[in-house]
Amino acid sequence: xxxxxxxxxxxxxxxxxxxxxxxxxxxxxxxxxxxxxxxxxxxxxxxxxxxxxxxxxxxxxxxxxxxxxxxxxxxxxxxxxxxxxxxxxxxxxxxxxxxxxxxxxxxxxxxxxxxxxxxxxxxxxxxxxxxxxxxxxxxxxxxxxxxxxxxxxxxxxxxxxxxxxxxxxxxxxxxx
Amino acid sequence: xxxxxxxxxxxxxxxxxxxxxxxxxxxxxxxxxxxxxxxxxxxxxxxxxxxxxxxxxxxxxxxxxxxxxxxxxxxxxxxxxxxxxxxxxxxxxxxxxxxxxxxxxxxxxxxxxxxxxxxxxxxxxxxxxxxxxxxxxxxxxxxxxxxxxxxxxxxxxxxxxxxxxxxxxxxxxxxx
DNA sequence: TATTGTTATACTCTATAACTATA
DNA sequence: TATAGTTATAGAGTATAACAATA
Numbered sequence: 001x002x003x004x005x006x007x008x009x010x011x012x013x014x015x016x017x018x019x020x021x022x023x024x025x026x027x028x029x030x031x032x033x034x035x036x037x038x039x040x041x042x043x044x045x046x047x048x049x050x051x052x053x054x055x056x057x058x059x060x061x062x063x064x065x066x067x068x069x070x071x072x073x074x075x076x077x078x079x080x081x082x083x084x085x086x087x088x089x090x091x092x093x094x095x096x097x098x099x100x101x102x103x104x105x106x107x108x109x110x111x112x113x114x115x116x117x118x119x120x121x122x123x124x125x126x127x128x129x130x131x132x133x134x135x136x137x138x139x140x141x142x143x144x145x146x147x148x149x150x151x152x153x154x155x156x157x158x159x160x161x162x163x164x165x166x167x168x169x170x171x172x173x174x175x176x
Numbered sequence: 177x178x179x180x181x182x183x184x185x186x187x188x189x190x191x192x193x194x195x196x197x198x199x200x201x202x203x204x205x206x207x208x209x210x211x212x213x214x215x216x217x218x219x220x221x222x223x224x225x226x227x228x229x230x231x232x233x234x235x236x237x238x239x240x241x242x243x244x245x246x247x248x249x250x251x252x253x254x255x256x257x258x259x260x261x262x263x264x265x266x267x268x269x270x271x272x273x274x275x276x277x278x279x280x281x282x283x284x285x286x287x288x289x290x291x292x293x294x295x296x297x298x299x300x301x302x303x304x305x306x307x308x309x310x311x312x313x314x315x316x317x318x319x320x321x322x323x324x325x326x327x328x329x330x331x332x333x334x335x336x337x338x339x340x341x342x343x344x345x346x347x348x349x350x351x352x
Numbered sequence: 353t354a355t356t357g358t359t360a361t362a363c364t365c366t367a368t369a370a371c372t373a374t375a
Numbered sequence: 376t377a378t379a380g381t382t383a384t385a386g387a388g389t390a391t392a393a394c395a396a397t398a
Contacts, residue, residue, distance in 0.1 A: 017298055017310060017314065018208055020314055020317055021200075022219075026201075027324060028194065028197055028321065044387095061356065069390095075358055076389090095397080096396080097355060098356065119192070129319065133316060144200055144204055148207040149207070219365095220365075235379070248367075249365075251382085252366090255381085271374085271375080273373070273374045
């Protein structure tokens with residue numbers, strides 16, 4: 001039989017939002033990494049130095065949480081940065097379990113180089129966007145993160161009834 | 177002391193846009209990877225299967241270009257997927273240098289699982305966004321990518337202009 | 353015992369270089 | 376020689392588990 005051709009309500013946007021975001025993020029992240037690499041930096045180094053400058057160096061635990069990595073992972077980056085002379089670690093006399101992380105002069109210089117590179121990058125990233133668009137974009141990005149970070153199944157209504165999607169745990173991992 | 181207090185023009189918004197984007201992308205990518213992992217998938221597997229379904233399987237070279245990885249990298253993913261029984265590789269009788277990549281029935285099933293997971297994820301990602309906002313966001317994301325992918329800085333010759341946004345090596349380390 | 357951090361090890365994704373097999 | 380793909384190896388970033396030091 002000549003079935004009825006079901007015309008999907010074709011979304012006018014080609015690839016799904018998640019994929020677009022991933023692609024954009026990949027391109028932008030790589031460009032950012034390149035920009036940092038140009039001045040001898042890297043993303044973890046930048047995040048760590050920036051967090052230290054921002055006063056998040058109270059403890060490595062706090063620092064790791066701030067930049068979103070595990071303590072053991074942070075240790076490796078810190079070791080690397082220490083070997084490169086960008087920072088020092090010493091025990092907190094007050095609580096000798098805690099290691100105080102401090103930038104050296106060279107670390108400060110490296111921070112400034114990376115900061116300048118990051119600022120230049122950000123300027124490039126902003127090309128052609130007015131502040132209204134930027135605000136809008138940032139708000140949307142925050143919304144995306146919330147959408148995906150919060151509890152997967154909020155009875156938010158509005159947007160699709162079977163909102164659960166996603167939790168079909170026993171679905172044959174099949175391989176791995 | 178008459179010190180002219182230099183007021184920064186605009187401490188625009190908390191963290192710079194690039195960092196916000198990176199954080200959002202990290203959170204969203206992580207959540208997306210988790211969603212795929214729930215159904216036994218992974219991002220490369222998803223990209224490969226999706227590209228194959230979309231007809232990009234003409235050759236591995238084309239496939240690799242489509243998803244933005246190197247041929248050798250693709251080979252490893254394909255080998256993995258083949259071992260898991262999701263696809264087959266056989267030589268093209270017409271040009272025996274070319275390997276034709278085809279999904280098995282199990283590969284089709286895996287594709288559908290991942291697709292469902294991706295769709296559910298995308299629905300979640302869209303929560304609270306109307307289509308106008310979505311369009312706006314996508315346009316802005318495209319803009320960001322363009323800003324950063326196009327010929328960056330005239331002053332520096334290190335990076336070739338002609339590339340498609342994908343990087344070659346890991347980041348130039350040390351250099352300090 | 354609990355907390356802070358390190359060491360050892362491994363996994364994932366990616367890359368380059370050298371190789372095989374076709375053409 | 377040129378093209379398609381593979382193998383071997385490496386490296387960056389991350390993680391977990393076991394450990395040491397300190398409280």
